[in-house]
Amino acid sequence: MVSAELTLSSSPATRKRRRRGVRTLSGRDIAVLSAMIGIPLLGVLFFIWFPAVATVFLSFTKWNGIGGIKAIHADGVQNYVQAATNYPPFWPAVRHNVLWLVVFIVFASPLGMLFAVVLDRQIRGSRIYQSLLFLPVMLSLALIGIIWELIYSPNYGLLNNVIGRNGTHNLIDWLGNPHLNLWAVLVEACWRQAPYVMVLYLAGLKAVDPTLREAALVDGANPWQTFWRVVFPVLRPINVVVLVITVIESLRAFDLVYITNGGNNGLELLSVLITRNIVGQVSRIGFGSALGVVLLVISLVPIVTFLVFQLRQEKRR
Amino acid sequence: MTAATPVLHRTQAATARPTEHKTPIGRIGAHVFLIVMTLLWITPIVWALYTSLRPYNETSKYGYLSWPRNLTFSNFTNAWKQADMLHYFWNSALITVPSVIIALVLASCVAFVLSRFSFWFNIPLLIIFAAANLLPQQVIITPLYRIYLTVHVPTFISSSGLLYNSYAGLVVINTAFQVGFCVFVLSNYMKSIPHEITEAALIDGAPVWTRYWKLTLPLCRPALAALATLLTTWIYNDFFWAIALISSGSKRPITSALANLQGQYFVNQNLLAAGALITAVPTLLVYVILQKQFIAGLSLGSSKG
Numbered sequence: 001m002v003s004a005e006l007t008l009s010s011s012p013a014t015r016k017r018r019r020r021g022v023r024t025l026s027g028r029d030i031a032v033l034s035a036m037i038g039i040p041l042l043g044v045l046f047f048i049w050f051p052a053v054a055t056v057f058l059s060f061t062k063w064n065g066i067g068g069i070k071a072i073h074a075d076g077v078q079n080y081v082q083a084a085t086n087y088p089p090f091w092p093a094v095r096h097n098v099l100w101l102v103v104f105i106v107f108a109s110p111l112g113m114l115f116a117v118v119l120d121r122q123i124r125g126s127r128i129y130q131s132l133l134f135l136p137v138m139l140s141l142a143l144i145g146i147i148w149e150l151i152y153s154p155n156y157g158l159l160n161n162v163i164g165r166n167g168t169h170n171l172i173d174w175l176g177n178p179h180l181n182l183w184a185v186l187v188e189a190c191w192r193q194a195p196y197v198m199v200l201y202l203a204g205l206k207a208v209d210p211t212l213r214e215a216a217l218v219d220g221a222n223p224w225q226t227f228w229r230v231v232f233p234v235l236r237p238i239n240v241v242v243l244v245i246t247v248i249e250s251l252r253a254f255d256l257v258y259i260t261n262g263g264n265n266g267l268e269l270l271s272v273l274i275t276r277n278i279v280g281q282v283s284r285i286g287f288g289s290a291l292g293v294v295l296l297v298i299s300l301v302p303i304v305t306f307l308v309f310q311l312r313q314e315k316r317r
Numbered sequence: 318m319t320a321a322t323p324v325l326h327r328t329q330a331a332t333a334r335p336t337e338h339k340t341p342i343g344r345i346g347a348h349v350f351l352i353v354m355t356l357l358w359i360t361p362i363v364w365a366l367y368t369s370l371r372p373y374n375e376t377s378k379y380g381y382l383s384w385p386r387n388l389t390f391s392n393f394t395n396a397w398k399q400a401d402m403l404h405y406f407w408n409s410a411l412i413t414v415p416s417v418i419i420a421l422v423l424a425s426c427v428a429f430v431l432s433r434f435s436f437w438f439n440i441p442l443l444i445i446f447a448a449a450n451l452l453p454q455q456v457i458i459t460p461l462y463r464i465y466l467t468v469h470v471p472t473f474i475s476s477s478g479l480l481y482n483s484y485a486g487l488v489v490i491n492t493a494f495q496v497g498f499c500v501f502v503l504s505n506y507m508k509s510i511p512h513e514i515t516e517a518a519l520i521d522g523a524p525v526w527t528r529y530w531k532l533t534l535p536l537c538r539p540a541l542a543a544l545a546t547l548l549t550t551w552i553y554n555d556f557f558w559a560i561a562l563i564s565s566g567s568k569r570p571i572t573s574a575l576a577n578l579q580g581q582y583f584v585n586q587n588l589l590a591a592g593a594l595i596t597a598v599p600t601l602l603v604y605v606i607l608q609k610q611f612i613a614g615l616s617l618g619s620s621k622g
């Protein structure tokens with residue numbers, strides 16, 4: 001807290017000094033600065049923000065990609081109407097994305113937090129536990145999909161062999177059955193997400209001022225109360241980051257279902273539908289863009305939350 | 318209240334903290350919980366390793382869930398040769414290495430300006446960069462796909478003359494997509510470096526480039542190392558960009574090539590396990606050697622304030 005006040009009290013002076021810094025720039029310095037900002041900025045604007053805006057524009061048009069830009073013609077909200085009423089995989093995909101998000105929020109993130117809290121108690125071997133739990137975060141999602149196929153495979157998989165359902169009559173097809181496969185894949189996703197959240201919380205917990213806990217202990221709080229009433233509120237910045245990551249990751253989900261079965265038969269996700277409509281034989285650019293806009297609108301919620309939170313912290317500094 | 322530096326150093330301070338819980342029941346409970354969870358967590362990897370080490374004729378005779386009679390590395394050598402994995406690893410290197418270097422150079426430039434000058438556009442700039450990294454890739458893929466089919470580049474960059482289906486195209490998008498995150502992390506890190514160091518150089522009349530290259534960057538080595546580790550892993554692990562923007566299977570990096578290799582060459586579980594584990598080797602090396610850097614990188618992105 002002291003450091004915060006110090007920065008506050010010294011900020012006018014720093015600002016004045018910095019402004020002078022700007023004024024003393026030579027022409028060459030200004031050219032260098034422009035290039036330092038300009039090149040990365042142009043790259044990000046052209047390859048990220050231009051496509052993001054173009055998606056919105058294209059979603060109101062009809063274009064199959066043939067005949068250049070002149071062949072694009074306006075189509076109103078037809079793409080959206082069609083997606084909602086005449087495109088069978090759309091609503092299942094929305095449902096699956098929502099379910100993905102819910103599972104991440106109510107299961108993966110709390111589990112990761114629990115790992116972090118237990119590991120943070122300085123018990124013996126905590127580094128070993130941490131390293132082993134962390135292993136899945138290093139692996140690509142495509143690889144995770146394959147590793148889990150060895151578990152879920154109906155005949156050869158570990159799971160069916162252990163529970164005795166590997167005979168020809170009582171097979172459980174974990175990844176093939178459309179009522180089961182999303183849950184099976186969600187287990188894979190949580191297997192990676194929980195340790196990811198764990199690492200974020202571990203860093204946050206280490207930064208918590210130990211005197212806070214001591215004070216709470218002296219005041220007679222039990223560990224449960226200490227965590228929820230003292231530590232958890234202090235972790236607010238981490239909580240925001242975890243929430244943002246959780247939402248974004250569940251919107252981005254693609255690799256696991258794609259490697260498992262291409263995102264069909266119970267594993268439809270918005271991301272897969274978008275890709276399917278633009279890559280491959282039939283290119284329905286307007287329609288694919290409309291699906292992209294749906295994803296964009298949802299993702300703006302966590303993005304704006306994150307930015308507002310960060311900027312407020314920036315100001316407080 | 319500074320962002321990044323304390324996280325790197327605070328770990329030592331934390332170990333000095335006395336153990337909180339006094340009850341042995343709590344301690345035993347924590348150990349039991351962690352042992353069970355850890356065993357559960359490593360089961361898929363251990364199982365993949367076990368499967369990959371067993372000869373196919375043995376597992377087809379006794380089943381996969383059986384005691385080993387022989388263990389062999391032949392699945393690994395077969396997977397490696399049959400699927401020509403070296404070729405895909407080379408593709409991965411061609412894409413990952415330039416992407417990481419370019420992203421870090423560009424991001425550190427922007428971060429330097431954001432942290433050392435107070436221009437009116439600092440905040441909008443930070444938003445443009447930070448938010449770019451948060452968009453789901455699929456939001457931009459439709460127009461990006463068309464751009465890649467339209468933009469012409471010299472043939473020494475891409476043999477087809479297009480960004481589509483070229484290594485350069487993947488380098489570009491991986492760089493553009495990751496640069497935002499690096500700007501965010503590095504600008505926070507640079508803000509935590511005392512101004513006095515660069516101010517002193519200003520009095521000596523050092524030009525901007527010197528202040529950036531000779532004074533600021535060397536001080537950012539820990540953050541750069543952490544980010545390089547993180548980016549290498551992320552870009553190596555990328556699946557989506559290569560699936561969407563590379564049409565010929567032979568140009569795909571190893572991670573997305575897995576989708577094709579899976580059915581084509583890895584015809585049984587043993588080969589599949591071995592092939593999959595081979596692709597994990599680079600990230601496992603990072604995990605063993607640079608785990609601290611990797612975790613520091615993740616923490617840099619999140620512990621702010």
